[in-house]
Amino acid sequence: MSRGLTVGQYLPGESVIHRLDPRTKIAIVSVYVLALFIINNPWGYVAAVVFAVVALALSAVPLRYMLDGIKPILVLILLTLTLNVFMTPGTPIWRFGRVVATREGLITGGFLAFRLILLIAVTSLLTLTTSPVALTDGLERLLKPFARLGLPAHELAMMMTIALRFIPTLLEEAEKIMKAQMARGTDFESGNLVRRTKALIPLLVPLFISSFRRADELAMAMEARGYHGGAGRTRFRQLRVGPADYVAGAVTAVFVAGLVYLRFR
Amino acid sequence: MPVTVGGVSHTYLEKTPFEARALVDVSLEVADGEFVGIIGPTGSGKSTLIQIIDGLIRPTAGRVVVDGLDLSVKANLREVRRRVGLIFQYPEHQLFEETVTADVAFGPKNLGLPEGEVAERVREALRLVGLDPDRIGPRSPFALSGGQMRRAAIAGVLAMRPRLLILDEPAAGLDPRGREEILGYVRRLHKDLRQTVVLVSHHMEDVARLADRVVVMHRGKVVMDGPTAEVFTAGDRLRELGLRVPAVTELMLRLKERGWPLATDALTIEEAARRIIAAARAGAGRSGPAGGAPDERPGESPTGGGHR
Amino acid sequence: MAALISTEGLGHLYNQGQPNEVAALVDVDVAIEGGEFIAVVGPNGSGKSTLAKHFNALLLPTSGRVLVGGIDTRDQARMWEVRRMAGMVFQNPDNQIVATTVEEDVAFGPENLGVPPADIGTRIEQALRWVGMLEHRRHAPHLLSGGQKQRVAIAGVLAMKPRCLILDEATAMLDPVGRDEVMATVKWLNREEGLTVVHITHFMDEAAEADRVLVMDRGQVRFAGAPREVFSRPTELRQIGLDLPAMAELADRLRRAGLEVPAGVTSVEEMVDLLCR
Numbered sequence: 001m002s003r004g005l006t007v008g009q010y011l012p013g014e015s016v017i018h019r020l021d022p023r024t025k026i027a028i029v030s031v032y033v034l035a036l037f038i039i040n041n042p043w044g045y046v047a048a049v050v051f052a053v054v055a056l057a058l059s060a061v062p063l064r065y066m067l068d069g070i071k072p073i074l075v076l077i078l079l080t081l082t083l084n085v086f087m088t089p090g091t092p093i094w095r096f097g098r099v100v101a102t103r104e105g106l107i108t109g110g111f112l113a114f115r116l117i118l119l120i121a122v123t124s125l126l127t128l129t130t131s132p133v134a135l136t137d138g139l140e141r142l143l144k145p146f147a148r149l150g151l152p153a154h155e156l157a158m159m160m161t162i163a164l165r166f167i168p169t170l171l172e173e174a175e176k177i178m179k180a181q182m183a184r185g186t187d188f189e190s191g192n193l194v195r196r197t198k199a200l201i202p203l204l205v206p207l208f209i210s211s212f213r214r215a216d217e218l219a220m221a222m223e224a225r226g227y228h229g230g231a232g233r234t235r236f237r238q239l240r241v242g243p244a245d246y247v248a249g250a251v252t253a254v255f256v257a258g259l260v261y262l263r264f265r
Numbered sequence: 266m267p268v269t270v271g272g273v274s275h276t277y278l279e280k281t282p283f284e285a286r287a288l289v290d291v292s293l294e295v296a297d298g299e300f301v302g303i304i305g306p307t308g309s310g311k312s313t314l315i316q317i318i319d320g321l322i323r324p325t326a327g328r329v330v331v332d333g334l335d336l337s338v339k340a341n342l343r344e345v346r347r348r349v350g351l352i353f354q355y356p357e358h359q360l361f362e363e364t365v366t367a368d369v370a371f372g373p374k375n376l377g378l379p380e381g382e383v384a385e386r387v388r389e390a391l392r393l394v395g396l397d398p399d400r401i402g403p404r405s406p407f408a409l410s411g412g413q414m415r416r417a418a419i420a421g422v423l424a425m426r427p428r429l430l431i432l433d434e435p436a437a438g439l440d441p442r443g444r445e446e447i448l449g450y451v452r453r454l455h456k457d458l459r460q461t462v463v464l465v466s467h468h469m470e471d472v473a474r475l476a477d478r479v480v481v482m483h484r485g486k487v488v489m490d491g492p493t494a495e496v497f498t499a500g501d502r503l504r505e506l507g508l509r510v511p512a513v514t515e516l517m518l519r520l521k522e523r524g525w526p527l528a529t530d531a532l533t534i535e536e537a538a539r540r541i542i543a544a545a546r547a548g549a550g551r552s553g554p555a556g557g558a559p560d561e562r563p564g565e566s567p568t569g570g571g572h573r
Numbered sequence: 574m575a576a577l578i579s580t581e582g583l584g585h586l587y588n589q590g591q592p593n594e595v596a597a598l599v600d601v602d603v604a605i606e607g608g609e610f611i612a613v614v615g616p617n618g619s620g621k622s623t624l625a626k627h628f629n630a631l632l633l634p635t636s637g638r639v640l641v642g643g644i645d646t647r648d649q650a651r652m653w654e655v656r657r658m659a660g661m662v663f664q665n666p667d668n669q670i671v672a673t674t675v676e677e678d679v680a681f682g683p684e685n686l687g688v689p690p691a692d693i694g695t696r697i698e699q700a701l702r703w704v705g706m707l708e709h710r711r712h713a714p715h716l717l718s719g720g721q722k723q724r725v726a727i728a729g730v731l732a733m734k735p736r737c738l739i740l741d742e743a744t745a746m747l748d749p750v751g752r753d754e755v756m757a758t759v760k761w762l763n764r765e766e767g768l769t770v771v772h773i774t775h776f777m778d779e780a781a782e783a784d785r786v787l788v789m790d791r792g793q794v795r796f797a798g799a800p801r802e803v804f805s806r807p808t809e810l811r812q813i814g815l816d817l818p819a820m821a822e823l824a825d826r827l828r829r830a831g832l833e834v835p836a837g838v839t840s841v842e843e844m845v846d847l848l849c850r
Contacts, residue, residue, distance in 0.1 A: 133673050165673045168715040173358075179321050180359040183351040184421060185375030187343070202371065205361035209407070214668045221669035224631055224661040225729060226653055226685035236680035236693040307718065307748045411617055438664075438745045440617045440775045442814035467748045470819065509749055512778075512819035512841055519845045534819060538826035541848065545832055 009069070011128045016244055017059035018129045022138025024245040028252045029126045035256050036115050044262045045111065048118055051255050052125075061128050069124030070117060077113045084109025136160045137237055154230030162218070170211065177206045268295040268318055268429060273327030274485075275313055287313040288324065289485040295429070295463060300455045302476030302493065303465045306507045310485040311465045315431045318463075319351040332428060347376055350427025354434045356418035357411070365391070365409070365417045366402040372425040383424075390424035391417075394450050412443035416450070423454075430454065431463040436471065448475065469511040473497055473532040481506065494530035513537045575643060576604035577737060577769055578628055578659065582637030585623055585792075589635055597623040599792040600637070605771065607736065610763045612780035612800075613773045615789030616814040621773045624789070625741045628771065629659040642736060657686060660730030664742040666722035667715075675701070675717075675725050676710040682733040693732075700728040703766070704758050720751025724758055731762070737769040738762065744774060756782065777804070777818045781839035788813065805836030820844050 012018075017025075032051070039045060056066060070077075090104030127135070140157030147153045178188065181202045188199050275288040288310045295301050303311050316322040317329060320342040329336040331345045353359070362368035366387055373383045388398040394416035396402075401409070406417050419435065435451065436444040452475055454460040466472050472479060472493070479496040481489035483506045489496050497503070500510045500518045510518070517529040517537060527544050531537040585598040598620045605611055615621045626632040627639045630646040639646045641655045660682075663669050672678040676697050683693045701707040704724040714722060723743055730738055740759065744752045756779060762768040772783060780786050786803040788795045790813045796803065804810070804821040811817075817825065824838040838844050 133677055161672060165671065165714070168713075169667050172715075176353065177359055179316065180351075180353045180356065182321055183319055183346060183349075183353070184359075184372040185343075185346060185425065187375075202359070202361050206359050209361075210358055214665075217663060217665060217668035218671070220631060221661075221663055222671060222681075224629055224656060224663075225671075225682040226656045226733065227681070228653070228685065232687045233684050234687050234690055234693070236677070236684055236690055236697070238690050306750060440814070441777070441816040442616055444775075445816070507750070513823070515841045516820070516823070516844055519841065520848060523845065523849045525848075534822050534826065538823055538830070541823075541827060542830045542832065545848075 009065070009124065009127055010131050011061055011065060012131070013060060013129065015058060015060045015129070017055060017125070019244065020129075020248055021239050021241050021245050022130050022134040023142050023239060024241065024248055025126050025130055026135075026138050026142060028248060029122055031252055031256060032122050033119055035259050036118055038259055038263050039111075039115070040263055044259050045114055047255060047258055047262070052118055052122055055122070055125055059125060059129050061125065065128055066121050066124055069128075070120050073116065073120055077116050080116065081109040081113045084112060132164045133161070133237070136164070137235070137239060141239060154233075158230075166214070169214075170207070173210060174203065174207055177210075178203050267297060267330075267332065268293075269328075269330045270294070270314070270318065271328045271330075273314075273317060273324045273329060275310075275317065275322065275324045275326075279325060287485055288317070291327070291482075291485070291487050293480060293487060293490070295461065298459045298461055300462045300464070300475060300477045302472035302479045303463060303482060304467070304469065304472055304479060304508060305482030307467075309482040311482050312433065314482070315351060315433060315463065315465060318429075318431065319349045320345040321351070347425065348428045350422040350425055350430045352419055352422050352430070352432045352435060354437055355415075356422070356435075357406075357414035360406040360414065360418055360421075363405060364403050365396070365406050365420075366398070368406050368417065369402075369421045369424050372421055376425060386424045386426065387420075390420040393423050393454065394420045395446065396420065412439055412446060415439065415443070415447060419447075419450075429461045429463065431465070433465045434467065435464070436466075436468070444471075451475065469497070469509050470513070473511045473514070481508070483507075494532055497532065498529045575640075577607040577609075578605040578639070578641050578771075579603065580624075580627065580634075580637065580639045583624075583627060583634050583639055584636035585620075585627065585632060586635045596792055598627075601792070601794055603787065603794060603797075605737070605769060607769055608763070608767045610760070610770045610782075610784045611772065611787060612783035612785070613771065613787045613789060614775070614777065614780050614815060618791075619789040619813075620792040621789050622741055623792075625661070625739050625771060625773050628737070628739055629661050630655045631661070653686075657733050658735055659737040659739055660733055660735035661739045661741060662723065662726045662730060662743040664745050666719050666726065666746065669726050670714040670722060670729075673713060674710070675706060675712050675714060678714060678725060679710075679728045679732050682729055686733060696732040696734070697728075700731040701725075703731055703762060704728045718751060719747045720754035723747065723751065723755050727755070727758060727762075735768075737771065739771045739773075741773050742775065743772075744776065744779060752776070752779070777816055777821075778839070781818045781821075788815070790814075800839055801835075801837035803837070804839060807836075 036048060039048060056063065085101045085105040086099055088102050088105030088108055090102035092100045093103050093106065094101040136157045140153050143151055143153035143156065182188065186199055186202055270291055270293040273288055273291045277285045277287055291314060305311050313322060317324050318331060320336050332348050334341040334345050336342065336345060360368050362371060369387045369390055370383050373386045391398040391402060396413065396416055401413065406414055409417060432451065436447045439447065448471055451462065455462050464472060464476060476493050478491065479493050480487055481496060488506065489499065489502065497511060497514045498518065500515065503510050513531055513534055514529065517527055517531050521527050521529050525544055527540050531540055580601050580603050583598055583601040584596070587595045587597055601624060613621045613624065623632060627634060627646065628641060630652050633647055642658050644651045644655055646655050670678050671681050679697045679700055680693050683696050688696065698707065701710055704727050706721060706724050706728060709717065709721065714725060717725065727738065738759065744755050747755065759770055759772065760782065763770045772779065774780055781800045781804065783800060785797060786800050787797045788803060795813065796806070804817055807817055807821065807825045818839045820838050820841060823844065824834045824836055827834045828836060834847055838847065
């Protein structure tokens with residue numbers, strides 16, 4: 001049953017971080033992620049960790065939610081680490097037959113893994129503290145200046161909103177059709193890959209047909225409610241940049257300046 | 266085909282914050298050749314129950330035996346699904362083949378039947394729902410009218426020759442004629458072919474007309490279970506459960522309250538009319554027959570005044 | 574006073590000029606006064622939905638014309654005015670909610686109209702209060718019941734401050750509780766706020782609650798009138814493929830047996846009173 005399912009991993013709250021303008025948060029996270037790549041010494045990492053920990057503490061999001069975000073890419077992190085440890089030439093620290101682990105490898109690998117962890121942690125903090133609606137809104141408005149260059153900012157945001165709105169509906173529908181076909185004797189669970197793939201046809205065809213029908217009906221409903229694209233449209237939800245946003249921006253600026261100093265001093 | 270549901274409970278997403286108890290200690294028997302109606306407000310567990318009987322959901326507690334097959338044995342699930350035909354709401358949403366014939370053949374093919382037998386069953390199933398196998402069979406299911414699509418989808422399940430047919434709101438969304446047609450075919454399956462039927466519906470009038478027995482569910486429990494007339498004449502109890510009483514029954518109950526000597530267990534408009542006319546002629550209301558040629562005489566009706 | 578919505582010789586052909594041309598509406602003349610509650614009944618394919626879609630310019634006539642608040646719906650420049658005046662709620666509750674929260678969805682219409690943000694908030698609040706969904710304003714639509722979703726859809730239309738609400742089989746997919754919710758909401762809006770309602774439905778007991786019923790068959794309005802008049806024509810209704818509300822059906826049988834019952838009775842209360850007179 002997919003009723004409990006939520007899209008994204010938004011954790012409603014009233015913290016300072018929650019209340020920041022989504023544009024501020026998206027901008028800060030983007031800058032942070034870029035800044036991670038200029039770090040080349042341990043002090044830089046310390047600063048980055050402090051930044052992330054402070055943000056986490058201010059958001060009042062329990063640590064385990066952030067860790068849950070990292071879990072899915074744990075394999076990737078370990079793989080990066082291992083590859084680096086064994087593939088980087090340098091001072092051997094451990095030997096197993098022809099396989100050699102190097103000190104340099106451990107350091108580069110460790111930093112790289114660390115970078116990935118911080119990257120995921122901070123982006124998941126963004127999605128944990130920003131509702132999908134606010135996120136799309138923020139993106140739409142950040143991208144608006146590029147509309148003049150032909151970037152369909154409004155359309156992209158509208159697509160995202162509709163996708164978010166319909167994912168749960170389509171999942172429910174998929175489950176329903178799957179059950180209906182199982183009741184007609186389809187076996188989705190056994191057999192080899194070819195058989196299993198073939199078994200998906202009775203699920204996918206009806207799902208496509210119904211998605212098209214939905215799209216059609218939704219388009220008509222939107223038209224009936226006066227939708228005619230982004231031009232001349234107002235928005236109910238107003239984004240306002242407040243003092244907290246300026247503080248957050250300033251802190252981020254100092255942080256980045258510090259990293260730049262550490263790197264190029 | 267006997268179905269025994271014994272002390273079945275089901276909880277969705279058990280041990281998560283979204284935990285939802287759908288069924289609580291439900292016991293129920295369906296005997297061969299019965300027509301059982303299941304009613305209850307949305308969320309009362311009807312849908313979970315029928316999916317459990319078809320082996321699509323495994324209950325978190327209790328025992329279900331369908332046609333002698335215990336559903337707690339995983340190896341039995343497939344066989345149970347073959348013997349039980351479950352028709353979900355809006356079954357036309359599961360159509361997917363290029364022709365009606367191919368779609369109806371999907372179920373029997375999954376049963377591993379030889380081609381000749383499949384073809385024969387497809388024709389039979391289409392006829393059972395009033396679709397001409399030669400005329401409608403080769404057409405795309407998506408080119409049919411709403412009512413025809415619905416019937417084609419139902420044929421897809423009938424072609425598996427289920428021993429128990431479960432229908433969830435089979436007439437939903439159809440116009441009055443489409444509704445009558447579908448329910449007419451269901452009634453004939455039961456009457457002429459002795460098909461065991463379980464009908465889940467919100468439409469009290471339909472259940473009252475069709476079912477021999479009615480099971481009422483409320484918040485995951487079976488709260489009433491008895492002959493149709495008995496359940497529907499318990500007007501206050503049904504209202505308490507948030508259910509509607511069929512208009513006809515409501516009328517009979519009210520008339521009785523006002524002193525009409527009537528048996529209140531009329532389930533159809535025909536029956537109610539017959540009783541009111543008989544009572545009026547016997548001088549119950551002052552508005553006795555005002556002459557003219559009455560079309561309907563009580564003696565003429567096959568079922569008389571008694572309940573079926 | 575001119576009618577709020579009127580059609581003059583309205584005809585609509587689907588696939589005009591092609592071999593699969595279908596006449597969905599043939600020479601339809603209807604006039605709907607402001608404040609009326611009209612039910613439109615008819616079998617599938619009788620043209621009910623096609624007619625409704627002409628009331629807010631989702632479809633344009635292929636012959637004749639449609640006037641909404643005095644505006645010809647073919648007037649491209651004023652099409653959005655027509656859509657604002659005549660709001661529409663559709664059959665499938667899932668396929669008309671656009672946004673991921675209730676209030677964002679209700680905001681959709683006013684946003685399209687370019688209403689200033691501050692006013693949108695007020696409109697959302699009022700619309701959601703009218704349909705009794707204010708406490709759900711921040712909920713995700715997919716977690717609501719069918720009846721609740723349709724009420725949100727109605728609120729979405731109300732927030733555009735329409736003069737007419739068109740329900741295109743909006744109760745068809747609901748359970749009895751949901752249907753009651755929607756009917757109660759719509760009747761209240763009609764009575765208290767003077768909103769014109771056009772309700773297209775297959776349920777005769779819903780039609781029985783309207784001021785006037787239009788009976789459609791094969792693209793034409795066969796007859797129209799107060800529910801009592803319409804439901805006292807059982808033979809014609811059955812011929813068209815429609816049924817009667819249970820009490821009207823019973824009244825018909827009782828009359829045929831010679832009992833003194835007026836035709837077209839639709840409520841149990843009335844029937845009890847009549848029989849116990």
